[in-house]
Amino acid sequence: MGYVVDRWHLSTPPKGAAECGEHKGKVAAKAHGKGKRWQARYNGPDGAERTSLHRTKPEAEKEITKQEASKLDGSWIDPDRGKTKIEQVVFDIWLPATNTIERTKREYRGTMNRYLIPEWAGREVRSIRPSEAGAWQNLLTSKYELGGTTPNRVSRLVRSVFRMAVIDRMIPVSPFDGIKAPTLVEAHIDPPDVSTVRLIIREAHRDRWAVMAQLDALTGMRSGEIRGLRVDNLRLLNQALDVHQQLVYEPGKGYYLDKLKTGAGRRTLPLNKAAIKLLAWYLSKYPPPKEGEWAGLVFTMPGGKPIGESTLDWAFKAMCTKAKARRYRWHDLRHHYASVLIAGGENPKVVSRRLGHTDVAFTMRIYAHLFAEAEEQTRSVLDAAWAEPDETGGSGSESSEPAGTNPEPVPRERALVQVNP
Known part of the structure; x- marks a missing residue:
């Protein structure tokens, strides 16, 4: 279980320490009066400790309860990993995990560098909104002038990046959920x-x-x-x-x-x-x-x-x-x-x-x-x-x-x- 820490006061003050003038019976810490007072601490499913700051103690306790419940029902999301930049998600997480040969991975890298990274390189993976996902898809035909099956193929690759982010507990849902993929235009085959x-x-x-x-x-x-x-x-x-x-x-x-x-x-x-x-x-x-x-x-x-x-x-x-x-x-x-x-x-x-x-x-x-x-x-x-x-x-x-x-x-x-x- 997690626990709450009072950042503004020492939990084990030294003997003879002066009492905090603002809070009776407390000894002020160096952080007194700076930022939010209450810190929620809890362990993620991987055993690593996570923390978050809150204005009141009940808010911190509520956060711990929420995190513990999400671990039990499998919906837990790592709040820190959601801050990962999209470029890192693509090249350090998604690409090594793709089950394909190295030559195809090089092709995927080129696709991402041409169509995704120029648009969202500095963005955190958690920051992309569904409206932005839809707008990016439209760029494939309007800005990059792709045609035939290519817009659908590029979109499927990028969608798989965000699916991996969901599986990896970075984000709760993909911004592409509910956004229709580009129409797959298959060429007529007349052999x-x-x-x-x-x-x-x-x-x-x-x-x-x-x-x-x-x-x-x-x-x-x-x-x-x-x-x-x-x-x-x-x-x-x-x-x-x-x-x-x-x-x-x-x-x-x-x-x-x-x-x-x-x-x-x-x-x-x-x-x-x-x-x-x-x-x-x-x-x-x-x-x-x-x-x-x-x-x-x-x-x-x-x-x-x-x-x-x-x-x-x-x-x-x-x-x-x-x-x-x-x-x-x-x-x-x-x-x-x-x-x-x-x-x-x-x-x-x-x-x-x-x-x-x-x-x-x-x-x-x-x-x-x-x-x-x-x-x-x-x-x-x-x-x-x-x-x-x-x-x-x-x-x-x-x-x-x-x-x-x-x-x-x-x-x-x-x-x-x-x-x-």
């Missing part, structure tokens, strides 16, 4: 179909680009994942491929293999016969480097050096131009893979797992319109399966449907691209 991907692959001017494009259409790997693919990630006898790392580039450090951002990204992908045949052919014709830093890397430039992201993008756009197709991005092959899975009837959880997404809701947001198209296909399949004989052109009972309204036959699913390198 190339199988015939278009086939056409683009046929226009590749190097085997490596053709094989990489086809393999990506068959696995949906990210650019860094396929560029960082190693021989020991391939389990062709088991018809599987392990996605365990990615190739990244960092100024001042160059290229290196790094682990994936999230645990969900680390996954095993099933390989169909076309993918296995493709990889076996490519590895026999272009054996990976056997020694050095890039030993075992499946796809490399001449001389065994890794392939840069911009180089891969350039090659793919050149293929699109030559094929007279839309200038797709390399990432659109990943969208193509997802669209094939969805059209084939895979459920959202499976699609999310194949793509390495952390949340199936994220997958649904991106590909909602494709799932809607797949639902319509399901209706057509059911209509065809349950049609009466006369509805499909056969003999049988009379139908109340007028002539010419029979459903079109459901086309067979087109095969995945299978191009000989």
Whole structure:
């Protein structure tokens, strides 16, 4: 339990000390008459003593009762930590606690330095009001001119800083509670179909680009994942491929293999016969480097050096131009893979797992319109399966449907691209 201290008087005065002229029976301390008289002292849940000053003794006693009750019901807030500056909360508390790789932490640091610290660097974490939180969010589009998904992404990071402050007993509630996050504007996904991907692959001017494009259409790997693919990630006898790392580039450090951002990204992908045949052919014709830093890397430039992201993008756009197709991005092959899975009837959880997404809701947001198209296909399949004989052109009972309204036959699913390198 806590206790109250009279700051203005000595608790154990020395013998013969002069009595305080203002308070009978008391011996004045050096602090007599300076500031608030009564000090409440109590221990926090961590065992460290906290203090606060009050004008009257009942006020100090009331504060102790309040603090003891909050410790019991779990609502206790550290009054001193609420004074922590936001910059310290971000870089000394929140960032080290984020469960992600170091490269992503560097990206988070850059985001905070660009959009949060210039606005609130000198502020105490407890001082931010909800109205200020909402105003800061508006700056993302008005002052910093961010668009697309970026305002929502930046806001989510900053919101997580204040959630950490709540969890760490710095503040009772986040100033963002009740403040709507920026609208998440997802770009409309219109991936190339199988015939278009086939056409683009046929226009590749190097085997490596053709094989990489086809393999990506068959696995949906990210650019860094396929560029960082190693021989020991391939389990062709088991018809599987392990996605365990990615190739990244960092100024001042160059290229290196790094682990994936999230645990969900680390996954095993099933390989169909076309993918296995493709990889076996490519590895026999272009054996990976056997020694050095890039030993075992499946796809490399001449001389065994890794392939840069911009180089891969350039090659793919050149293929699109030559094929007279839309200038797709390399990432659109990943969208193509997802669209094939969805059209084939895979459920959202499976699609999310194949793509390495952390949340199936994220997958649904991106590909909602494709799932809607797949639902319509399901209706057509059911209509065809349950049609009466006369509805499909056969003999049988009379139908109340007028002539010419029979459903079109459901086309067979087109095969995945299978191009000989």
